[in-house]
Amino acid sequence: MAQPEPSALVESLRAFGYSLRTAVADLVDNSISARAKNVWIRFEWDGAQSFISIRDDGSGMTENELVTAMRPGSKSPLEDREPRDLGRFGLGLKTASFSQCRRMSVISKTETSTSAARCWDLDYINTAGEWRLLKKVNQDRLTEVGEQIAQQGTIVLWEEMDRVTGSTRADDKKAYNRFLEAIEEVKEHLEMVFHRYLEKRGGINIFINGRKIEGWNPFLKGEKATQELPSEKLFCKGAQLSVTPYVLPHLSKLTQDTHRAASGPQGWNAQQGFYIYRNERLLVPGDWLGLGFQKEEHHKLARIQIDLPNNMDDEWQIDVKKSRARPPGYLRGDLKRIAKLTREQAVQVYRHRGKVIARRSSQDHVFLWQQKTRHGKYFYEINREHPLIQSSLREIGADKIEPILRLLEETIPASHIIITSSEEPDRMGSPLEGAKYVEVRALLQKIYSSFQKSGFSRDEIFDRLVTMEPFSQTPEFIEAFREEPEGGI
Ligand SMILES: Nc1ncnc2c1ncn2[C@@H]1O[C@H](COP(=O)(O)OP(=O)(O)OP(=O)(O)O)[C@@H](O)[C@H]1O
Numbered sequence: 001m002a003q004p005e006p007s008a009l010v011e012s013l014r015a016f017g018y019s020l021r022t023a024v025a026d027l028v029d030n031s032i033s034a035r036a037k038n039v040w041i042r043f044e045w046d047g048a049q050s051f052i053s054i055r056d057d058g059s060g061m062t063e064n065e066l067v068t069a070m071r072p073g074s075k076s077p078l079e080d081r082e083p084r085d086l087g088r089f090g091l092g093l094k095t096a097s098f099s100q101c102r103r104m105s106v107i108s109k110t111e112t113s114t115s116a117a118r119c120w121d122l123d124y125i126n127t128a129g130e131w132r133l134l135k136k137v138n139q140d141r142l143t144e145v146g147e148q149i150a151q152q153g154t155i156v157l158w159e160e161m162d163r164v165t166g167s168t169r170a171d172d173k174k175a176y177n178r179f180l181e182a183i184e185e186v187k188e189h190l191e192m193v194f195h196r197y198l199e200k201r202g203g204i205n206i207f208i209n210g211r212k213i214e215g216w217n218p219f220l221k222g223e224k225a226t227q228e229l230p231s232e233k234l235f236c237k238g239a240q241l242s243v244t245p246y247v248l249p250h251l252s253k254l255t256q257d258t259h260r261a262a263s264g265p266q267g268w269n270a271q272q273g274f275y276i277y278r279n280e281r282l283l284v285p286g287d288w289l290g291l292g293f294q295k296e297e298h299h300k301l302a303r304i305q306i307d308l309p310n311n312m313d314d315e316w317q318i319d320v321k322k323s324r325a326r327p328p329g330y331l332r333g334d335l336k337r338i339a340k341l342t343r344e345q346a347v348q349v350y351r352h353r354g355k356v357i358a359r360r361s362s363q364d365h366v367f368l369w370q371q372k373t374r375h376g377k378y379f380y381e382i383n384r385e386h387p388l389i390q391s392s393l394r395e396i397g398a399d400k401i402e403p404i405l406r407l408l409e410e411t412i413p414a415s416h417i418i419i420t421s422s423e424e425p426d427r428m429g430s431p432l433e434g435a436k437y438v439e440v441r442a443l444l445q446k447i448y449s450s451f452q453k454s455g456f457s458r459d460e461i462f463d464r465l466v467t468m469e470p471f472s473q474t475p476e477f478i479e480a481f482r483e484e485p486e487g488g489i
Pocket residue numbers: 029030031034056058059060061069070074075086087088089090091092093094153154320
């Protein structure tokens with residue numbers, strides 16, 4: 001029989017690209033599939049001897065089941081799974097664990113069986129050159145800190161965490177702080193990924209070092225100003241999946257705390273797009289799924305929920321880490337349409353807001369082009385007082401800019417414009433139509449800095465921007481710019 005070379009296989013099992021947070025989430029998946037009500041996660045700091053344990057009160061495993069579970073590929077991905085099962089590949093327990101540690105032990109007990117324990121030690125495998133599942137597990141370390149199974153459940157223990165703590169000393173303050181930060185990241189990730197389980201009655205409780213975590217809901221359903229757009233059913237492999245778009249409220253409609261919390265672990269801009277759930281477990285926290293849209297500031301209020309059952313895994317290319325999903329080609333058209341609609345609705349929030357502010361502005365409108373009469377004839381001139389022109393005149397010099405301005409003024413294709421707009425009025429684009437935020441942002445930033453140099457305050461500058469051509473036509477860009485953390489700074 002051709003056995004895989006153990007040390008080579010170990011290294012490839014370690015290289016699935018998990019982060020600590022996705023690895024922990026993968027184990028929580030297993031606990032949920034085992035019908036756990038509670039999951040207790042412990043991060044124990046002790047330099048290189050630090051460990052992480054994940055304990056649940058799910059159905060547990062008998063000794064035989066445990067031995068099977070420890071094998072990579074313990075179940076075929078082709079097998080049908082119970083509708084609530086979060087697994088697919090028979091790999092997660094092993095790949096997630098080995099991505100973080102060199103020794104992984106599992107202790108498990110069902111209601112009727114006695115407790116069983118097994119351990120994979122990568123150093124042992126490497127030196128002995130054989131895949132031997134060890135029976136010896138450091139249970140004392142767990143009992144010392146009060147981690148033990150009562151009636152039924154499972155504990156996974158990660159030791160020798162070369163990827164988390166490495167060979168640091170226990171008194172290394174910096175390493176300890178990194179460890180604390182890692183805990184915080186895991187917490188935020190679990191709050192997001194499992195929010196539906198954490199929120200619902202009869203769901204689960206997750207504790208990190210004894211503290212219960214709360215679900216993070218991306219859709220702010222409790223807020224009055226949240227818009228839930230009509231849900232749609234799409235068909236995939238003869239089964240239904242549902243898509244529900246949300247447009248979140250503008251920040252002026254939220255308390256500061258709610259707005260900050262709603263931004264999510266990656267921040268407002270990054271967390272726009274589709275949220276793909278599989279059995280209520282979040283796989284993709286905001287992504288436009290390669291449908292041709294970009295994450296732009298003025299679309300960041302758009303978040304769209306997609307619910308998948310677990311029998312479409314193949315169609316959606318679900319990966320072992322449960323952090324990727326790609327829609328099948330035949331659904332792309334529908335998803336694109338829904339995305340477009342939601343994005344437009346989300347932009348409206350900013351447009352509306354911008355218009356309200358523009359009406360309140362004490363400034364007169366500033367146009368770029370002005371109509372003038374000379375000898376009874378009409379001419380069009382570029383307004384030299386327009387701040388963009390002003391700053392160019394100052395920076396580049398009137399002698400260089402003036403000839404260009406004159407040239408533009410003298411050669412306006414007025415007759416073309418007249419003909420096109422009378423023959424095909426619908427095909428006349430409006431200012432900044434279809435422009436990308438990044439392009440407009442560059443202009444906004446330029447004017448902002450130039451006003452700032454002239455001593456204007458932030459409020460005064462925005463007051464002017466909203467009444468200034470061409471930005472007055474796209475108030476959504478101005479409002480998005482205003483909200484950027486570094487916007488206009
Ligand atoms: N906490 C647990 N409680 C009970 N059984 C578990 C637990 N964790 C794992 N198992 C058992 O071990 C098996 C292997 O788990 P593993 O995570 O490797 O694969 P999976 O969950 O089947 O699929 P995937 O690779 O998609 O996660 C599971 O199918 C389950 O039967």
